[in-house]
Amino acid sequence: MSIGTGGGFGLSAKQRLQLVQRLAKRRVAEALAPDDPRDFSSLPGLRDFGLIQAALDSLDLPSPFNIPHDARAGAHSVIAGREVINFSSYDYLGLNADPRVAAAAHVAIDRYGVSASASRTVSGERPVHGALEAALAEHHGAEAALAFVSGHATNVTVIGHLMGPRDVILHDASIHNSCLEGAKLSGARRIAFPHNDWQAAERALADTRRGAERVLLLIEGHYSMDGDVPDLARFIAIARAHDAWLMVDEAHSLGVLGSTGRGIAEAQGIDPREVDIWMGTMSKTLAACGGYVTGRATFIDWLRHTAPGFVYSVGIAPALAAAALEALTILKAEPERVAKLAANGALFLRLLREAGFDTGGSGGHAIVPVITHSSVGAVRLSGALAEAGVNVQPIIFPAVPEQSARLRFFLSAAHTPEDLRTAAACLAHADAAQRRAG
Structure with missing residues (x-):
């Protein structure tokens, strides 16, 4: 079935003409307007955004x-x-209004207040933070986990902090914006391979491994734009063959893939310890807000004491941590x-x-x-x-x-x-x- 008419945002010839005329009038008006260095017109993408607005x-x-x-x-x-x-x-999983999840959040508010009030490094831990991280580590078969206040910020700060200018980040072309922003922040050389094409990824990694101090291979477990999944075993083999770290973003996999919702490793019969870094979020299946990473204890401890998005950011709200922990408990039981x-x-x-x-x-x-x-x-x-x-x-x-x-x-x-x-x-x-x- 064909939907829309293709180019020109799916407009007919008459509609395209009307849009061009409208944009032409706008450009004339802009040309006649006095220059204002504070009008933000130089922002990247602003004109594309204006084109969509004009079309609508x-x-x-x-x-x-x-x-x-x-x-x-x-x-x-x-x-x-x-x-x-x-x-x-x-x-x-329909847990956002589950009374057990809501009750856990209420108990945490009554005991700890609404906010963590500061960085956990500064203001101290609440027991619910540690309990959540232990449960997340167990869920992924990892030694330890660390929870952050935002899923997007998790990828930005972890990738940006882990990699540097002498490193290479090889990522799927459809990887999430948060991963791309973290890669930009790191200063590492960034190489995209065609979506889910493990053969192209292997060729690119073989071509770029020499001279790179460290390499991070970055994929998702369940892609949020297309709803498809990678061949995890292939990517593990590639990472091992070329001495690279493998990081898998499971934001949309947790509670979705595998017979018990443990993610792509369970769905494809793979030992989760073969993946170096698992990343996930609490805002989807776990009905809360925030992000996390799991992996080896030494790596997680290093992040806990040095990652800017953890050390210098407020901790996840106790109520959200409690809600996520309860949702994870329900996932395991049901x-x-x-x-x-x-x-x-x-x-x-x-x-x-x-x-x-x-x-x-x-x-x-x-x-x-x-x-x-x-x-x-x-x-x-x-x-x-x-x-x-x-x-x-x-x-x-x-x-x-x-x-x-x-x-x-x-x-x-x-x-x-x-x-x-x-x-x-x-x-x-x-x-x-x-x-x-x-």
């Missing part, structure tokens, strides 16, 4: 971003007073949640593919994209689905190349088969209407 305005399309929710955003949510089936949250999510992912992927939608390489786990090949097409479909009571966000240029624009569905164990069938039917109806309208 010219077509009278409301922005699909930063929409307020009136209630908990789980498998269902309330937007503008209306209940919707929600596919825009990472609540993969693997049926993981099985339900897997069944939902497989069903939804099948429904969309049977309807002819392009779902890319998604494995049907917790993330299923619908590639529209048009930013405007993606925004239009998102708006039509919202009117039908289905909330799903578009991913558009410049976040992805124009031909890769998409809707991205995040699934939950709390979705019912009826939710999934309704969403698939609404998508098919909206797409058909959009194609008829040209």
Whole structure:
């Protein structure tokens, strides 16, 4: 099934002409305006952002971003007073409103207050921090773990601190922004290999290993944009053959992959100790906020005393640490949640593919994209689905190349088969209407 019309953000010739005319008027107005060195117009990407805004305005399309929710955003949510089936949250196992998780957070607030108030290095530890880190280390089969206040900041500070200008970071082309920012911060030479192409990664590593002091091979366990997974055994073998560290970002794998939700290592029958650094977040399956890394005790202790994003940043709030710990406990005790999510992912992927939608390489786990090949097409479909009571966000240029624009569905164990069938039917109806309208 073809969605949108390809180039020019999926606009017709007439719409493209209208957009060009509108932008031309804007540029004339800008040219006549006095120079203002404080107007931020030199910011990178600002003009691309303006182009998208102008395209949305010219077509009278409301922005699909930063929409307020009136209630908990789980498998269902309330937007503008209306209940919707929600596919825009990472609540993969439906634990965000679990009363046991909420109770653990309340107990921690009553005992420790709302905030850690300062860096844990400065203000001291709360027992819940250590308990969470011990549980995370056990979950990944590692010696130790360290929790940070933000998942994004975890990758930035760990990668930025671990590597240096004489090092090489080899990463998947689809790696998360947080990893890219950490790599930039490190000053290391950065080399991207085509998505999930372990053969290309091996060739690149063989070509660049000489002269590099240290090498970090960086992949994800479950890619957030495409919903696919790498061949972990291949990447382990590559890292070992070329004396490189292997770091796997499991942000979207925890609670999703493997029969008990232990991640890609469990799903592919691999000893997790073969991976040097596991990274994950608490904001998805674990219904809290923050990030963590696990690995050898010496490495984790070094980070604890030297990583800027830990030493100089406030510690994770005790209530969030307690909530994440309780969610992890529930995950371990109730693997049926993981099985339900897997069944939902497989069903939804099948429904969309049977309807002819392009779902890319998604494995049907917790993330299923619908590639529209048009930013405007993606925004239009998102708006039509919202009117039908289905909330799903578009991913558009410049976040992805124009031909890769998409809707991205995040699934939950709390979705019912009826939710999934309704969403698939609404998508098919909206797409058909959009194609008829040209």
